[in-house]
Structure formats: structure tokens, C-alpha cells
Amino acid sequence: MTPPTTRTWARRGHTPLIRVRGRSQRRFSIAALACYKPGERSRLIYRPKRHADHKRGGRRSFTWTDYRDLLVAAHQQLGAPIVLVWDNLNVHKDARLRAFIDAHDWITCYFLPAYAPDLNPVEGLWSLLRRSSQANTAFTDPDHLMRTLRHGLRQIQYRSNLIDGCLTETGLTLTTSHQQAQ
Template sequence: MTPPASRTWSRRGTTPVIRVRGRSQRRFSIAALYCYKPGERSRLIYRPRRHTDHKSGGRKSFAWTEYRDLLIAAHQQLDGPIVLIWDNLNVHKDHRMRAFIDATDWLTVYHLPPYAPDLNPVEGIWSVLRRTSQTNTAFTDPDHLIRQLRHRLRQIQYRSDVVDGCLTATGLTLTTPHLQPQ
């Protein structure tokens, strides 16, 4: 992962050039869910994954089973039904994932329009993560990177105002139906 630079310096009249060794090998993936339950604080549920066999033809991203396991864990954590709004990642539309969704009564899925990352609040989380934990940092090894990502995600997880801000940035609002007295 090429680290972003937020500030740099150079001699007057010289354009600063930042050299970074190596290139992205896509060894890490992170899946996250922005969760909202009426009457409770917003939550961020995430799973980082290191792909150790990516060079030998292994996966470079999450498999549908890992997304399924994340959804099951979220369902257990939230203790209620889930309405999921997903982007159009090919794994999200996999026929096995669709069969899993159809087989569960606690999960309802809607897909965002194609090419609409500005409507996905999790994209805001990635932006915050990139601007805070990775700026001006040269990671010593992959373990250093994953430790930093986990640490910063844990911090974001407990800041519901940051998570809510990512939803606000999309222009979408959370609406819950008014419960009728029985």
C-alpha cells in the first residue's frame, strides 16, 4: 500500500518528490459494515484479512464465505434483523451469496446503483482511515501495517460521531418507521 503524504517540504524553488519503494501487492482486504439500530449508537463491524498466498494464485480479496461469516457475526452482535445496503462488488452478487441471502429470514439486501461510491458510508470510513493512520507513515513490514489498521479501526469503531459523519457525507439519512401503538 503506497502511503499518502499529507505534508512535505523541499528547498525553495524545488518540487518535492517522495519516493516509495515497492508497489502494492494487495495483500490485505478489509470488509466493514456501518450498523445502525434505533435507540443505540452507530457501530462499525469490520474484518481485516491478510492474504498470504496471493502470489501463488490465491485469492486477493474476500471470498463470499467470508462476507457470509461477517454477516452472521453482525447478526449475532446486533441481535436483530439486518437491512443491508451493498455496493455492486462481484462477490456481493455471487449466486452462492444470493442463495444464502434468500435462505435467511433476518437479512434483506438492497444494492446501490453502479459506480456510486459517494452513496456508500463505508467509503468514508476508508477515507478517514487513509487520512489518519497511513499519512506520512512508512510501514516497516506487513505486520506493522495490519497492526496500525486494526488500531485505527478500533478507534473509529468507538467514535459513533465519526461513523455517523461518514453517513452524513453521503447525503443519505436514516429513517425509521414510527411504531404504532398496539
């Protein structure tokens, strides 16, 4: 509920202030896949999740089944095999998720080096989202925050050049099997 702050303009000596009532203990997570295929428009597939009250012992992040469901939905939406390049989040390495991936021939999984956020294009998408949709916004309630996040993600979805730019920023490139053979 606490937004990132960015620069703003005001008359000299009159710094704009926004008072926020209090911090919410509610928690949201969003998992996203940046999808690239040579010759096609890049796509963003995401799933938000609102967590139950974590003070009562509820989980504060995505479970392996949430990631499994995201992969199944992406496979259905894309209608093609998936080459998954993941960071080293502990849930991504969960034995149950690994067993699911190994059991399906439409998923090939690779892991990024131990700490390499600069190689993950989704990190660039989160940065865009924070700077565009969330910056300098005092959210009135959790629903306001979720509506804003969904709107910002839809804006990114419709602008494939932003998704392409996040891949370009990593220095990684797309290659086809034909190009690799040469």
C-alpha cells in the same frame, strides 16, 4: 504497503523525504459494515484478511464465504435483523451469497446504483482511515501495516460521531417504520 501521502510542514527548501526499501507483494483486504439504528450508537464491524501469496494463484480479495461469515458475526453481535445496503461488487452479487441471504429471514438486502461511492458510508470510513492512520507512514513490514490499520479502525469504532458523519455525508437518512407510515 505504499502509504497515501498528505501535506506536511518543513522549512522552506527542505522537503522531508522518507526512503522506503521496496514494495511488498503482500495483500490485505478489510470488509466493514457501518451499522446504524435510530436511537442507538452507530457501530463499525470489520474483518481484516491477510491473503496468501497471490503470485502463486491465490485469491486477492474476500470470497463469498468471508462476507457470509461477516454477516453472521454482525447478526450475532447486533442481536437484531440486518438491512444490508451494498454496493455492486461482484462478490456481493455471487449466486451462493444471494442464496444464503435469501435463506435467512434476518437479512434484507438492497443494492446501491451501479456506481455510487458517494452513497456508501463505508467509503467515507476508508477515507478517514487513509487520512488518519496511514498518511505519511512508511510501514516497516506487513505486520506493522496491519497493526496500524486495526488501531485506526478501533479509533473510529469508539467515535460513533465519525460513523454518523459518514452517513450524513451520503445524504441518506435513517427512518423508522413509524416515521415511514406518516
